[in-house]
Each structure stands twice: as structure tokens, then as C-alpha cells.
Amino acid sequence: xxxxxxxxxxxxRLVDVAERAGVSIATASRALxxxxxxxxxxxxxxxxxAAELGYVANVHARSLASGASPGVGLVVHEIGDPYFAxxxxxxxxxxxxxxxxxxxxxxxxxxxxxxxxxxALVNARVGIIVxxxxxxxxxxxQSQMKAQVQGFEAAGGRVAVxxxxxxxxxxxxxxxxxxxxxxxxxxxxGLGHRRIGVASGSRRLxxxxxxxxxxxxxxxxxxxxxxxxPVVEAEFTLDGGKDAARRxxxxxxxxxxxxxxxxxxxxxxxxxxxxxxxxxxxEISVTGFDDVVVAGHLxxxxxxxxxxxxxxxxxxxxxxxxxxAARPRRRTAEQQLMVRASTARVRG
Amino acid sequence: xxxxxxxxxxxxRLVDVAERAGVSIATASRALxxxxxxxxxxxxxxxxxAAELGYVANVHARSLASGASPGVGLVVHEIGDPYFAxxxxxxxxxxxxxxxxxxxxxxxxxxxxxxxxxxALVNARVGIIVxxxxxxxxxxxQSQMKAQVQGFEAAGGRVAVxxxxxxxxxxxxxxxxxxxxxxxxxxxxGLGHRRIGVASGSRRLxxxxxxxxxxxxxxxxxxxxxxxxPVVEAEFTLDGGKDAARRxxxxxxxxxxxxxxxxxxxxxxxxxxxxxxxxxxxEISVTGFDDVVVAGHLxxxxxxxxxxxxxxxxxxxxxxxxxxAARPRRRTAEQQLMVRASTARVRG
DNA sequence: CTGAAAGCGCTTACAG
DNA sequence: CTGAAAGCGCTTACAG
Numbered sequence: 001x002x003x004x005x006x007x008x009x010x011x012x013r014l015v016d017v018a019e020r021a022g023v024s025i026a027t028a029s030r031a032l033x034x035x036x037x038x039x040x041x042x043x044x045x046x047x048x049x050a051a052e053l054g055y056v057a058n059v060h061a062r063s064l065a066s067g068a069s070p071g072v073g074l075v076v077h078e079i080g081d082p083y084f085a086x087x088x089x090x091x092x093x094x095x096x097x098x099x100x101x102x103x104x105x106x107x108x109x110x111x112x113x114x115x116x117x118x119x120a121l122v123n124a125r126v127g128i129i130v131x132x133x134x135x136x137x138x139x140x141x142q143s144q145m146k147a148q149v150q151g152f153e154a155a156g157g158r159v160a161v162x163x164x165x166x167x168x169x170x171x172x173x174x175x176x177x178x179x180x181x182x183x184x185x186x187x188x189x190g191l192g193h194r195r196i197g198v199a200s201g202s203r204r205l206x207x208x209x210x211x212x213x214x215x216x217x218x219x220x221x222x223x224x225x226x227x228x229x230p231v232v233e234a235e236f237t238l239d240g241g242k243d244a245a246r247r248x249x250x251x252x253x254x255x256x257x258x259x260x261x262x263x264x265x266x267x268x269x270x271x272x273x274x275x276x277x278x279x280x281x282x283e284i285s286v287t288g289f290d291d292v293v294v295a296g297h298l299x300x301x302x303x304x305x306x307x308x309x310x311x312x313x314x315x316x317x318x319x320x321x322x323x324x325a326a327r328p329r330r331r332t333a334e335q336q337l338m339v340r341a342s343t344a345r346v347r348g
Numbered sequence: 349x350x351x352x353x354x355x356x357x358x359x360x361r362l363v364d365v366a367e368r369a370g371v372s373i374a375t376a377s378r379a380l381x382x383x384x385x386x387x388x389x390x391x392x393x394x395x396x397x398a399a400e401l402g403y404v405a406n407v408h409a410r411s412l413a414s415g416a417s418p419g420v421g422l423v424v425h426e427i428g429d430p431y432f433a434x435x436x437x438x439x440x441x442x443x444x445x446x447x448x449x450x451x452x453x454x455x456x457x458x459x460x461x462x463x464x465x466x467x468a469l470v471n472a473r474v475g476i477i478v479x480x481x482x483x484x485x486x487x488x489x490q491s492q493m494k495a496q497v498q499g500f501e502a503a504g505g506r507v508a509v510x511x512x513x514x515x516x517x518x519x520x521x522x523x524x525x526x527x528x529x530x531x532x533x534x535x536x537x538g539l540g541h542r543r544i545g546v547a548s549g550s551r552r553l554x555x556x557x558x559x560x561x562x563x564x565x566x567x568x569x570x571x572x573x574x575x576x577x578p579v580v581e582a583e584f585t586l587d588g589g590k591d592a593a594r595r596x597x598x599x600x601x602x603x604x605x606x607x608x609x610x611x612x613x614x615x616x617x618x619x620x621x622x623x624x625x626x627x628x629x630x631e632i633s634v635t636g637f638d639d640v641v642v643a644g645h646l647x648x649x650x651x652x653x654x655x656x657x658x659x660x661x662x663x664x665x666x667x668x669x670x671x672x673a674a675r676p677r678r679r680t681a682e683q684q685l686m687v688r689a690s691t692a693r694v695r696g
Numbered sequence: 697c698t699g700a701a702a703g704c705g706c707t708t709a710c711a712g
Numbered sequence: 713c714t715g716a717a718a719g720c721g722c723t724t725a726c727a728g
Contacts, residue, residue, distance in 0.1 A: 011471075011503075013704095013705060013706085014705065014706065015705085023714080023715090024714065024715045024716075025705090025706080025707095025715090026707080026708080026714070026715055026716080026717095027713085027714060027715070029706070029707060029708085030707090030708095030713095030714090033707080035707090035708090037713065037714080038713070038714080039713060039714090042713080042714085056467075056471040057705085057706070058412070058471075058473065058704090058705055058706070059408075059471070059472055059473060060407075060408040060409075060411040060412045060417075060473055060704085060705080060706085061408075061412050061704070061705035061706035061707090061720090062705080062706055062707075063408040063706090063720090064406070064408045064409050064412055064704090064705080064706070064707090064719095064720045064721065064722085065705075065706040065707040065708080065719080065720055066706080066707055066708085066720085067707090067720075069408075071451075078437065079427070079433055079436045079437050079440060080430075080433050080434045080436070080437030080641075080658065081433075082428075082430060082433065085427055085428050085429075085430065085433035085436075086428045088427045088428070088433075088452075089426065089427050089428030089454075092427060092452065092453075092454045093454070096454060101451045101453070101468065101469075101472050102451065102452055103419075103449045103450065103451050103452075104436075104440065104450055104451075104452050105440075105449070106437075106440045106441070106444060119404075120449065121449075123359075123404040123406075123407070124407055124449050125406065125407060125408055155359075238641065267642060267645050270645060271644075271645060293428075293586065294615060294642045294646070296619075297615050297618060297619060297646055297647060298642070298645055298646060298647055299645060299646055299647030299648060299649065300647060301647065310428065361720095361721060361722085362721065362722060363721085371698080371699090372698065372699045372700075373699090373721090373722080373723095374698070374699055374700080374701095374723080374724080375697085375698060375699070377722070377723060377724085378697095378698090378723090378724095381723080383723090383724090385697065385698080386697070386698080387697060387698090390697080390698085405721085405722070406720090406721055406722070408720085408721080408722085409704090409720070409721035409722035409723090410721080410722055410723075411704090411722090412703095412704045412705065412706085412720090412721080412722070412723090413703080413704055413721075413722040413723040413724080414704085414722080414723055414724085415704075415723090
């Protein structure tokens, strides 16, 4: 007896369609999957019957039989974070257009959790994986990531990453983090700032390394290096930004600007400056990075580096939808400096 | 020959574990799924072997054989929207804790797309569906939703919704939208505002109806009704807020406050007021609804109604994880008025 | 408690 | 081009 007959919901099966169309399930299967080896009229008839009945293939049966899966897995650090939410939006848009479902995983910003989520996705037999978090500089993390990814691709899976993942060897959409870091630091230096506090996330992340490298390039043109600046590491979040701001202000009360390595941190920085009654940009200038949607509406409107997050999400999935290339593809996502109200010429 | 032997990634199967443990696959299956009918030591041995080998069951095979699926589907209007991103974060957190993967779907705010996504999820054979968007007042939409949901639950699926969905008859987490609407309108009225423009999303949404009903309750205490106010319908987004603000200002230049029915719209309203050089709250007060994370950091900090979005996401999935009850459960998510800098006593 | 066997709903060589 | 049959990796009555 069929399962689920308790409800009226018992889904149609391929046999139902085949019977109604007067063909074998083999023919019905081929017609529906668009495979060759069926006459045009036969295929048309089967498809018409399927459409009429509202038949949709059971993905589990299909995946089990074919070994392939249409599912796409998306790994983000934290979906509540606007940066990842906007990327996810782009991924969903493209997935939708291709009739694919996306499974989404949190890592909570822990690299080993990321490896575990990757494994979970592989076990869930998705056909494509998009990793939206930055690569990690730790060799142990890298090799574990690489093992998962290679196993997955060897089995026919496709993966694309957003951000630089050293050594991973897969298709990637790489934001212009170095150029962005250079641009935002140049902007601050051009306004006369020299005592710049940097609010950074974990420096083990490739994203952080790249943004800092850009900052360093700009500094060098002015005879400075990062070592001359207070660079404070904290969580790469709003609360982390608060934390970093407090430490910068307490230990280096003479800073005239705080350069946060993402907008979330910048919001936290603004919040602490507000609490302490420090005027922005009157007394201290503040910058962010990413340009999340609300950045232009903050108090004050945030000077930051724009990155096209949604587009990055779209491109990553599009890359992964392409057949695997002999050598990994790489798309660069351009940055753009957005000068707004949170920065001004250095005081005094 | 086994599939996938091209790569080293050929996943282990239950037979591999069973062989290694010296038992039948039936016993191995029972041991691993925690079913009864296996001796404790046998079960322990099998589990040890599975752990050692790193075996994870193929979800597709398992779902196909058992008819049940551990997957959870999440339907949101737009994942790039902070309201839904925060809800999703809560859902993912609980899903993670239960070892379940979540498939996420966009509706683009279209009710018929929502029905279609529901159907897609049912076809994907998830075991649980969480619908995060507001219910719709259109009877045709309601009956289509209901048909999908009932079929799904009849087949053993579980669904929970966030927001009021009239007639749906499923477990629900319902935010205190009426009370919130009353509170925010009361606040404005208490400050002396009478000419209040309302920036609303589609009034076909239950959420909108409820928030407006709350506003109306507050108005009545002052001898007013909604009909006395300019209520402008637009997209329930930042751009929709801009649109609504322009129409309100152009057609009713005498308003002293604009009450937006969510924070996204409020941000758009603030943006237009800024463009036109209208001081907030000096000339016009502005309020939002939801209290997304950045609301307190906007320019000016937004007076709004706090809703615990992440917690709502958690609760919804927790409800859906429970066995179906005789009558639908309902949890209320409390609101809290957050008075910040965007509202002030009416001028002159 | 344990195992042999049927079956879940598909796809895909293999014949014809 | 079409179909009968094996097989994908599990679960679950059914015997023992």
C-alpha cells in the first residue's frame, strides 16, 4: 500500500503520469527530464499530461537514482548580518531563476564550524555549494576546507566562493578589498588624519588581511605603516565595533579618526562615540566598509567602501552553475569609495 | 559498479558500516536511527563503527524509504530585508541545534509566488515549513495557501507561521501588531500630533490591517479615525517609504508627523525629509515599526516599536518541531515602544 | 533481538 | 525510439 494515503496529499508518481499517457515509466522519465531518445510528439504528450496532473518529480528518488542533485547549499557566517543577507538575496534570485532550492547554513563565524557545515552540505547531497564567508589564513583550517571541497568536486559537485580563499582552487568572486582598503585610507589621509585607529575583525581572515594590506599601501605613501597605528582586533560585528572603539579611545585618546573594517563595526564605533559625546566628524571621523543598505542613512551618514553584495551573490551562483573549468575562474567585484557625512578634515 | 568512484569522495553506505560491525544492514539501520529492537551493546558497537568511519546516512535514500524528511523549509518575502534576515537567523539557530538543514525561499512579496514556493517546498519533501511572511486578506490567496498547507499536514508535515494568517489553522507566532500600532500612535498623539501621515504597505496584508487597527484605536480616544488621516499605500520597503513620503508631503504639506508601518519605510521617509531639508523631529516627527538592529543608529535614532524578530524565528520552528496539537497553538510576541530621537512635541 | 526481503520513486544501461 | 529490469541507499513489516 502506498504511504501517505491517510491524507489527500499523496503525491503523484511517475507511474501515474506514464499510465495516463499510455507509455512506460522509462519513456515518461526521459520525456520529463528532457533526455534524448524520445520522439518529439511522445515527449510533448507526456509533458502535457504531467502539467495537467500537476506532477513534480520526487527529488529524493531522482537524486538517489541519478546520483546528482539540483540543490544548492549556501554557507554564511551569520544570516542576520546585512552583508550576508544581501549576498543571500542574490543567490536566491539566481537559484529561483534556475528552479533550484537553496539550503542555508550558519557558521557563527567559526572556521571549524564552517568545515562542519560544508560536510553537512556534502552529506545532504547538494549539487552546488556557495561559500560566502572569507577564507581563513590558518593552514589547518585551509587544509580541512580543501579536503571537503576536493572530495565534493571529485564526486561531481561544484563550488564557488565569495572572497579570497588561498589554496582552495575553486571558482571565486573576489571583492576588491585591497583597493577598497587603499581608497578609504587614502581618503582619511587626504583629510589630514594621521592618528587613525583601526577597528578590525580577526586578522586570520583573508578579508581582513586584504583590507589591511590596502590600508598599509596608502599609509606607506605617507611614510607610515600599520605598526604606527593602533589596530584593535574584536568581533566583526556591531558589538565588536563598540568593543574596539572603547579600547582605541581609552588607550589612544589622541586619535582623530577610526577606520572600521566593516559597516557593522562602524555602527558600533558611532554608537560608542555618541555615548561619550564625541562629535562625528567634528572631533573624530569614522569610516566603514561594505556599504550595506542603511549605511547612507546612519547618524551621521557613513563614509564607506561600496561592495555590490547582492551582485556578488548572483555571480557566485552563476559561476557554480557553469561546468567546471580546467582552471578556477575568478571574477573581481569592484569597490567604490562613498564619501558621506562621517568624515571631515582633521581638526586643529 | 558504484557511482562516483571517479573521486575519492565515494560516500560510505550503510552496508559498509554493517559489514565492518559484522551485522545486517537492518540491525545497523535500527542502531543508527535509534529505533527499538536492538540490544544496547549491538547498538553501541554499530554507532562506534559509524563514528569511526565518519558515516552519515544519505538523506535522499532515508527520505525515500521512510517517507519522512528532516528538512525544514523557510518562506520569507525577501531575505535581504533585515526583518526577515533576523527571523531567519533565529530559525537557523534552532534548526542547527536539532541537526536539521533549512531550505529557504523568496516570495518577492507576491502572495501567489508564496503559494508556489510552498508547493515547491512540499515537492522538495521537507518535513517542516515555517512561513515568515504576513498572512494575506485576499480570500483566493487564503484558500490556495490553505489547500497547500492542509495537504502537507495531512501527509504528516508540520507548519508554523509567523504573523496572523486568518483561517489557516496552524501553529503561529503572532507579534503584538495591534498593541504596537496603538502604542506608537499614542506616543505621537501624546506629543500633540494630529495631522499624521501614515506610510503603509499593502493593506491586503494582515500585518498592515493589524497595525492600522491599533493606530485607529489610539486615534478614537482622541476623537479621530483613520479616515481623517492621509494613509498612503506603497511598497513595504525603503523605496516604498520614499514614495509614500513624497506623496504625503506633496498632498498634505501640513502633516507634523509621519508614521511608517515598518522601519524600512521609515528609513525611506527620513531620506526624503533629508533631501528636502525638513528637520526631524524639529519640523516633522517620524516613527517606524519592528526595531531592526540599526534602527537605534539611524539619523536621527528612530522611535519605533520593538519586535523580537530573532526570537520569533526561534519560536516558530520550535512550535513546528512539536507534534501536531488538536487545536493550533499560538504564541504572542510582545511589542515594546522604543522612544528615541526622531519624535518630538508638535511644533508651534 | 536479528536478518532476509520487499519497497520507496526515480534513472539508466541494456535489449529490441 | 521504446520498454523491461536492475539499481540507487535506505527503512520496515515479516519471519524466525
